Amino acid sequence: MTEPRLPTAAEGKAPKTRRGRPSRAAIAEIDARILEAAWKAFLAQGFDGTSMEAVADWAGVTKTTLYLRHVDKLALLRAVIADRTGKWSERSRLTDWTTGRTLEERLIQYARTMLRWSQHPEVIATRRLVEGSIGEAGQIARELDRALREPMIDLLVQEIDRYATKDGASPLDPRELARIFMGMVDAVRQLGEAQKLDPGALSLKAENVVGILMRGRSAW
Template sequence: MTNATQPPKRKGGRPSLSEVAKIDARILVAATALFLEHGVDGTTFEAIANKANVSKPTLYARYSTKSDLFEAMIRANVTSAMASTADLSEGLSTEDTLRLVGQKMIREATKPVPLGLMRLYITEAPRHGVLIREVDYIGREAAVAMISEALVPTLNSDAIHHARLIADKFIDMVFIPYLMRMLLGDTKSSLDQRVDDTMSCLKALQLIN
């Protein structure tokens, strides 16, 4: 007897939405890996299709050029790059919260893949300058929002404005300089010392107690 509740097997045709999402994800993962290893010019659509285990027509149906795929790859990685603040303990001071969130954000940004992508962005800036500037703005705004969200509960009056001001200063004084040192291959720079110096400066500016 046939089980009437059993769903019918797919007989070809269009893939389901979940299957499409999995294909899209495989393509972007494959493109990221190959662009990092060989650069954009050194990577072919055939290599990306092979690594993603899709056909070339499937790849071309989504991205007509490598520039289109490069843009999609950048946007996907920027969207997923922000560290979570969900595991922060409650009741921390503004200084302790900033220290924990800031260091977590920096450590995520300086892992091999994000750092490699930043080098790739710099290499591709002459051809994709508008995109790189846009992504830089999106990334900065996401970082400011993440830090601000964590700081607001530790502040009193005018919390949002105050939190964003602290976040901006932290990014300019710690995140960007430290990231640049790492991009230049300096693995000995002390993150803790830079954070400590910045905390002293923020206290002097009366931005944190």
């Protein structure tokens, strides 16, 4: 992944927003422009190195316009993270289909999907951004983790409730089982980053995780 940077002055800035009551489309365009400029600024300079003034400048809006939407830099970072995770979820919804007929087959697909997304450059860059933040901004890392984790756990609970019964199993606590599964996948993610595993190796790891979860010691 190339090193993120802010556009140079020579590349031009977005035109300043004209005064007056903007249309809904114009408001949405301004909002998107601010979030995109903030995203690039945070990646290039980090949270602490980015100023609200710089974001307003590169978004082509006044500081008043920026502050009316985001009261401070922490709120802006939170909005940027929410925007990015929303886009990832939508892309995943459109492209990541789960078609397995058994719980084991479906969990393998989920594990592969999560591991594949964990290697996406945007996801990696976002994790590094928030994990490198200190002070109040550090809490965004926990919020990002919840934003990525909790919807997935809710989905896994539904899958376990539906397919475990078909497989003749009755988990006492599907939510706890989902959390254990997520923890195992996250451990593989960290291993993959540390050892720079390729997609094929990660796919095999996904199968191993599910095998151990489903069959315990017999899958060793």
